[in-house]
Amino acid sequence: MDLHQALTSFALYEPCLLVKTGIADLWRVRDSQQRDLVLKLYHSDDMGNEAPGVALMQIWAQSNPRPVPHLYHVTRNAIVMDFIKAGTLGQAMRDGHWAADEALATFAADLHNVPLPPVVGLPALSEWFHVLFQITFAPDCPDGTKRDMRRASELARGLLQSQSNIRPLHGDLHHDNVFCSDFGHVTIDAKGVLGEPAYELANAMRNPKGCAARLYDKDLQINRLDIFARHLSVDRTRLAQWAAAKCAWSMALRAKGTQKADPEADLLSLLLNLADEA
Incomplete structure (x- = not known):
């Protein structure tokens, strides 16, 4: 058409x-x-x-x-x-309204409380992560990036093998995919995947774009981790690990099979540190 x-x-x-x-x-x-x-x-x-x-x-x-x-x-x-005329939670964050993190977490929890009939055709998280597990490294890939990608890959394997309460997830729930409409918050661009609830806000830990100072501030990221884990009633360590795994997955996807230097390498390192300390 x-x-x-x-x-x-x-x-x-x-x-x-x-x-x-x-x-x-x-x-x-x-x-x-x-x-x-x-x-x-x-x-x-x-x-x-x-x-x-x-x-x-x-x-x-x-x-x-x-x-x-x-x-x-x-x-x-x-x-x-x-057509949603209102702005996104991402725009609210870029305008300095940090309470958007709390709003996103509340919305995610409400979304998981919606009763769902059996949903057929959703892929499993394990299908998504093949791209990370199959990554190779270019000769000029920084040593730190190699180390962190391998560490994140190990984390992802362990997480996938130990999931609990597997359910349908949005799969890409972050600030710029949630609008503040006249009738409440609404989300777009669901990917649809079967996984544990701790994965749902993993991508939010590397969003929204345009807030680099906040994303690279370890103390602020610890606070965001607490907010997301509390509202979703999930283990904060697993959420932190999923955040690192998701960041590495996105880097691998951009790399198209051969990892080189990546602009999110420092963020991956920070998220891995959070996972180790959570």
């Missing part, structure tokens, strides 16, 4: 491109009721690895209060959903 076909099929008008990603174009559109909506149109014939997350969001969309935007149409390669 191309843009013209989507506009015709869903009776949408006035397309305005919001952003192009590697897998989809997002358009701000209007419908016959003059509602502002978002059309997410995938470049391929399907949603690829985002399909599990969309399936999970469809289930969440039936709950009350609803933790996701209203989904008006979902096809193999297109989604029409509410």
